[in-house]
Amino acid sequence: MNTVFKILVILVGATLVGGLLYGVVTVTSSSQSPQFTEGSSSGQLPPDGNFDRPDHDGESSGIQFPMDSIKNLAIISVVGALYFNAAKFLGKRKSIPASV
Amino acid sequence: MTNDDSKSTISQTRTKLWVDILIFIAFLIAMEPHSSGLAIHEWLTLAMLGTMIVHLLLSWDWIIETTRRFFGKLGLQNRINYILNWLLFIDGTLLMISGILISEVALPSLGIQLPTGFAWRRLHDMSANFALVLLGLHTALHWSWILNTFSRYVVKPIARLFAGGAKKDASV
Numbered sequence: 001m002n003t004v005f006k007i008l009v010i011l012v013g014a015t016l017v018g019g020l021l022y023g024v025v026t027v028t029s030s031s032q033s034p035q036f037t038e039g040s041s042s043g044q045l046p047p048d049g050n051f052d053r054p055d056h057d058g059e060s061s062g063i064q065f066p067m068d069s070i071k072n073l074a075i076i077s078v079v080g081a082l083y084f085n086a087a088k089f090l091g092k093r094k095s096i097p098a099s100v
Numbered sequence: 101m102t103n104d105d106s107k108s109t110i111s112q113t114r115t116k117l118w119v120d121i122l123i124f125i126a127f128l129i130a131m132e133p134h135s136s137g138l139a140i141h142e143w144l145t146l147a148m149l150g151t152m153i154v155h156l157l158l159s160w161d162w163i164i165e166t167t168r169r170f171f172g173k174l175g176l177q178n179r180i181n182y183i184l185n186w187l188l189f190i191d192g193t194l195l196m197i198s199g200i201l202i203s204e205v206a207l208p209s210l211g212i213q214l215p216t217g218f219a220w221r222r223l224h225d226m227s228a229n230f231a232l233v234l235l236g237l238h239t240a241l242h243w244s245w246i247l248n249t250f251s252r253y254v255v256k257p258i259a260r261l262f263a264g265g266a267k268k269d270a271s272v
Contacts, residue, residue: 003157006156006157006160007153007157010153010156010157011153013189014189014193014196017189017190017193018193018194018196018197021190021193021194021197022197025219025220025223028219029219068131068132068134068135069128069129069131069132069135072128072131072132072232073128075232075233075236076232076235076236076239077236078236079232079233079236079237079240080236080237080239080240080243081240083236083237083240083241084240084243
């Protein structure tokens with residue numbers, strides 16, 4: 001199959017999934033809260049506490065950077081280890097013959 | 101399998117390994133916008149979209165084959181893997197859309213301003229945390245492939261390089 005066609009299939013799939021999610025989120029959130037455009041002249045401001053992004057450029061760096069990544073790596077490892085143990089446990093349970 | 105086919109498979113596997121390593125490192129960096137900075141976070145994740153497409157293209161045959169066999173005869177691990185991959189695809193799409201909608205650097209620098217809703221920030225954080233868990237499971241399910249491929253294409257060539265160097269030293 002042509003590579004361009006495969007890429008199109010992936011993009012169409014992502015667009016369908018994304019469109020569906022966008023529709024669901026827009027419908028559910030519009031019934032709960034108002035929308036605003038950042039920098040718009042409508043005078044609507046973001047509500048306190050919700051839109052203040054703490055993650056601006058260069059606010060914190062240095063030793064924190066590898067530590068945060070190591071933390072995420074540890075989470076991935078723990079999830080992986082849990083999966084392996086669960087698979088092992090289920091495998092053992094399957095191999096034990098049922099007593100009559 | 102002809103010689104050309106086998107060469108192509110080897111080259112494809114090697115490319116896949118490096119693409120996967122790249123995605124994994126980029127994901128770890130992108131997961132911490134507090135530390136790496138918002139500009140790196142946003143541009144890196146947009147660039148990851150391209151590598152994700154390459155990742156899917158390299159796994160295309162497996163995706164098609166498993167989709168065909170999903171409701172028929174298929175092993176449990178393959179079935180779990182397939183469902184998990186779909187969850188990753190949906191979560192990744194949500195992560196990307198919510199990221200684009202709350203973008204403060206990448207999109208505004210392109211002159212695009214999007215209306216921001218209340219839910220998108222929270223959804224972005226939630227889908228990012230969920231992606232971390234899914235990536236852990238995805239890695240665990242492919243662990244033997246990762247070990248084998250890493251050993252074949254990274255560890256062994258390096259070991260051969262050192263062994264070759266030691267032989268040369270001994271012959272001098």
